[in-house]
Amino acid sequence: MSNNMLTVRTYVPADADLTMDIFLRAIREVASKDYNQAQVDAWAKIEDREAWAKRRSSRPTWLVQCGSVSIGFADLEPDGHLDMMFVHPDYQGIGAASLLLMTVETEAKRQGLGRIFTEASLTARPFFERRGFTVLTSQTVEKRGQMLKNFRMEKSLR
Ligand SMILES: CC(C)(COP(=O)(O)OP(=O)(O)OC[C@H]1O[C@@H](n2cnc3c(N)ncnc32)[C@H](O)[C@@H]1OP(=O)(O)O)[C@@H](O)C(=O)NCCC(=O)NCCS
DSSP, X not given: OOGGGEEEEEOOGGGHXXXXXXXXXXXXXXGGGTSOHHHHHHHSOOSOHXXXXXXXXXXXXXEEEETTEXXXXXXXXXXXXXXXXXXXXXXXXXXXXXXXXXXXXXXXXXXXXXXXEEEEETTXXXXXXXXXXXXXXXXXXXXXXXXXXXXXXXXXXX
8 A cells, every 4th residue: 555545634523433443443453562451441442422522623633544544543732732643453554644743743833833742652652753753751641540651752843
């Protein structure tokens, strides 16, 4: 599969279910190589679909498409926080996250932000490092009673 099949579009409310599915599958089938079953179960859970939909619509969110199939999404909060970056298991390693990140960076620069930052999973850390992020600290966060390691990372846009 080549990169020129990939395009980005902005999120619309009808995409809520789609993003939920990508989120759950990316954790269960990709991040699961770096976290144990109990951690995956605690992380890959959406209890409140309305709250999810509301949160997605509350900030710029983009979907990446491979042809007509939506295969990943990312977002950008007003302070430069990149909260979500998830790619469907069947479409790993074809540049989907890279294209999303380029989109996020372009928008962040347009807004005049000096940096973007994220809490990268063990799985995503190598991706963010390759794209110019540095680790500020490693941390352990609690999700539904499970402790998960991740990395606070940032990239300067100046
Ligand atoms: C991390 C993730 C978003 C990367 O998505 P992707 O679309 O496969 O990434 P890309 O194809 O754009 O890869 C970009 C670069 O990162 C590298 N990369 C990606 N994942 C990597 C990994 N696990 N280990 C080493 N390198 C990796 C690729 O080799 C590629 O490098 P290159 O093009 O410079 O040679 C995806 O693996 C994912 O959804 N993971 C599970 C969910 C998750 O943990 N999300 C982050 C929550 S913070």
